[in-house]
Amino acid sequence: MPFSMTNASIPVFEIVLNALSGVLDKAEAFATAKKIEPSVLLGMRLAPDMFALTRQVQVACDQAKNGAARLAGVEPPKYEDNETTIAQLKERIAKTVAFLKSLDGKAIDASADKEITFPLGPSKGQMIGADYLNHFVLPNFYFHATAAYAILRHAGVELGKRDFLAGIPIKRI
Amino acid sequence: MPFSMTNASIPVFEIVLNALSGVLDKAEAFATAKKIEPSVLLGMRLAPDMFALTRQVQVACDQAKNGAARLAGVEPPKYEDNETTIAQLKERIAKTVAFLKSLDGKAIDASADKEITFPLGPSKGQMIGADYLNHFVLPNFYFHATAAYAILRHAGVELGKRDFLAGIPIKRI
Numbered sequence: 001m002p003f004s005m006t007n008a009s010i011p012v013f014e015i016v017l018n019a020l021s022g023v024l025d026k027a028e029a030f031a032t033a034k035k036i037e038p039s040v041l042l043g044m045r046l047a048p049d050m051f052a053l054t055r056q057v058q059v060a061c062d063q064a065k066n067g068a069a070r071l072a073g074v075e076p077p078k079y080e081d082n083e084t085t086i087a088q089l090k091e092r093i094a095k096t097v098a099f100l101k102s103l104d105g106k107a108i109d110a111s112a113d114k115e116i117t118f119p120l121g122p123s124k125g126q127m128i129g130a131d132y133l134n135h136f137v138l139p140n141f142y143f144h145a146t147a148a149y150a151i152l153r154h155a156g157v158e159l160g161k162r163d164f165l166a167g168i169p170i171k172r173i
Numbered sequence: 174m175p176f177s178m179t180n181a182s183i184p185v186f187e188i189v190l191n192a193l194s195g196v197l198d199k200a201e202a203f204a205t206a207k208k209i210e211p212s213v214l215l216g217m218r219l220a221p222d223m224f225a226l227t228r229q230v231q232v233a234c235d236q237a238k239n240g241a242a243r244l245a246g247v248e249p250p251k252y253e254d255n256e257t258t259i260a261q262l263k264e265r266i267a268k269t270v271a272f273l274k275s276l277d278g279k280a281i282d283a284s285a286d287k288e289i290t291f292p293l294g295p296s297k298g299q300m301i302g303a304d305y306l307n308h309f310v311l312p313n314f315y316f317h318a319t320a321a322y323a324i325l326r327h328a329g330v331e332l333g334k335r336d337f338l339a340g341i342p343i344k345r346i
Contacts, residue, residue, distance in 0.1 A: 123345055135341040
């Protein structure tokens, strides 16, 4: 089944998160070359009321982790938001990807018309699984992954769209 | 069928593009209030080698239009990239949404394992339909929609995540 709830979530998160890990490698190399404290990059943001880079990466991970867990009917594990280095953020990404791989694809596929209840600010949101994936988890996930990438582009790190789309199953002809 | 190629594409594009149209309304109001030429906002970019706002909106529209058309087995219409005002960009969004609504959902659903060939820079890319949607069209679409939003946040327009996610089918409980 090439198109399924599982295929539209787990490999998408894995590929984009692993690409983000590669983007963070380029940020680390940029900081070294420019003799910048990497923590300066981690604290950068595009607007005063937007998240800094560290938080963008944490939230991108959490959207994938929490979204996929809820679709699979599993309580999402809580990760402490205590990363202060690029290496630690890369570990969080790796930990998130390992967790995603542990989820039961059949349970995710069975969730398309199941009601999903999830925390939403001070209250809760409710959507059927398919809508939750299409209209909440994926847009939020991509929002924070793109914001992380855009902060680094804005900071001058040499990145291209190929870094954002690294690892996609494409055949160039 | 709550989860399908059609449901994972057409309403997603519609909702996000209509939300982007609302974001552009806020940009217009901001320009008026601050006595800024709206064209200044349209020319803003997050990095010298990233697209300006106008191009981000055009490309977000085109990712939706071209992606959905190819999945439906239809030649995507070409839109001239000649917008110079916010009103014209909103028209382009409206035209894109109208085109998306005209596509045959059954053809899109039948494309999951069909080979899709599409222009990719100077050459071509090839992916099966499900992969094309999950790993090319959606990430590219969200990338440019988020970049457009982020440019305006960066410019000082008062926007929140709710503007980005406006119109999603969520029940707040």
